[in-house]
Amino acid sequence: MKEIKVGLIGFGTVGKGLAEVLLSQRERLVRRTGMTIRLAGIADHGTAALPERFSDIPLTQDARTLINDPDIDIIVELIGGIEPAKTFVLEAIAHGKHVITANKALLSQEGAEIFAAAAKRGVEVGFEASVGGGIPVIKALKEGLVANRILSIMGIMNGTANYILTRMTDEGMPFAEVLKDAQKLGFAEADPTYDVEGIDTAHKLAILMTMAYGMPITHHEIATEGISRIEPMDIELARELGCRIKLLAISRNHGDHVEARVHPTMVPQGHLLASINGAYNAIHFHGDTVGNVLLYGLGAGSIPTGSAVAADVVDIARNIRCHSIGRVPALSYLPEAMRPRRITPMDELCGPYYFRLTVLDQPGVLATVAGILSKYEISIESVIQKGRKKIGAVAVVIVTHSAKESAVSAALDEINRLASVTAPVVKIRILEEE
Structure with a gap:
């Protein structure tokens, strides 16, 4: 029976999950692959000794010990970050080893170089765990939806942000308090910037767009906005409007140009994505032949993500056994078929908006604001005033009909300069049904 040897770089949360999965599922994998x-x-x-159940596995502090080992078939990189992860991956490829990574930041920024090197050397790159944790979203795009022109991608792709918004919605807690609690419980990192400011989600969207549309794109090209300015009042007003606030990744394929954006969005309660709560992720594709597809599951965690890495190990092992390396292109499209497309500037996009203004409770303020919106051809659908007081500031909520982003930005710049507006206007886009 053929044996496939795997070298693991990084024994953190996901690395431990992979080790657990390979150990606990050893016999099942033999029955499914015919290989050990x-x-x-x-x-x-950072690891001085492995847990007892892994004591028979050699441990080293030098990744190159594994990269240079001629008997190892597959190198799995699970240390995260750009460097030294990129160097290790490229060195493994240069040594003729297949590589697997869960590193979405690396792939969304340096993926073009890595995939080109792998194609030139004739080795595989697996990255199922880079998007959606345990959800098989990469395989769905690479193989299951291969006969489709993907018309749109939309999803909740960060469990930390979704957990925070869920707690804010269900318990009425402010952002800072929920974040602190999430950090204590291990749902958020000590530095949560990538999660709560949408950067992690943009990394994942860049990977999915590359595969779905056959185009090169990095996360730097994706308009990105986080959830740190969302307040309990916005959550409650969204509820009154029949919505829930979610951090969404949104991309639409217009042929010669594509949308690419990450931002808080008011999602109507009847939409499937409105019911995705806690640390769960959900990714929605619309294909021209299959229609709507929704993939749902745990987007992070040791064992779910370890399961996704193990799936890549099995795929590559099967290809090794059948001498079919490169049978399925890593990015679904053949390298020569990849072509750039224009990213639609945010200023060109249109849609309905929610504005929350904090204004002095004075006569004529709303009329002035309405006049500015009218000046920029922004039509008001409804107005809600909260907490009316004789003295002080009040919250005024305006919901608009579809408006152009450039007009909205210009109007809000002017509104924010009014003496009667005491805090920057909070703007949240409202999801329109396709």
């Missing part, structure tokens, strides 16, 4: 898949070495500079 063995974790032949672990490299982690």
Whole structure:
């Protein structure tokens, strides 16, 4: 029976999950592949000793010990970040080893170089765990939806942000308080910037767009806005409007140009994505032949993400056994078929908006604001005033009909300069049904 040897770089949360999965599912994987898949070495500079159940696996603090080992077939990189992860991945490829990574930041920024190097060397790159944790979203795009022109991608792709918004919605807690609690519970990192400011979601959207549309794109090209300015009042007003606030990744394929954006969105309660709560993720595709497809599951966690990495190990092991390396292009499209497309500038996009203004409770303020909106051809659908007082500031909520982003930006700049507006206007886009 053929044995496939795997070298693991990084024994953190996901690395431990992969080791657990390969150990606990060893016999099942033999029955499904006809091969023995063995974790032949672990490299982690911060680990002095492995748990007892992994004591037979060689441990080193030097990743190159595994990269240079001629007996290892597959290198799994699970340390995260750009460097030294990129160097290790490229060195493994240069040594003729197949590589697997869960590193969405690396792939969304340096993926073009990595995939080109792998194609030139004739090795596979697996990255199922880079988007959606345990959800098989990469395989769905790469194979299951291959006969489709993907018309749109939309999803909740960050469990930390979704957990925070869910707690804010269900318990009425402010953002800072929920974030602090999430950090204590391990749902949020000590530095949560990538999660709460939408950067992690943009990394994932860039990977999905590359595969769905056959185009090169990095996360730097995606308009990105986070959830840190959302307040309990916005959550409650969204409820009154029949919506829930979610951090969404949205891309639409217009042929010669594509939308690419991440931002808080008011999602109507009847929409499937409105019911995705806690640390769960959900990714929605619309294909021209299959129609609507929704993939749902845990978007993070040791064992779910370890399961996704193990799926890549099995795929590559099967290809090795059948001498079919490169049978399925890593990015679904053949490298020569990839072509750039224009990213639609945010200023050109149109849609309905929610504005929350904090204004002095004075006569004529609303008329002035309405006049500015009219000046920029922004039509008001409804107005709600909260907390009316004799003295002080009040919250005024305006919901608009579809408006152009450039007009909205110009109007809000002018409104924010009014002496009667005491805090910057909060703007949230409202999701329109396709």
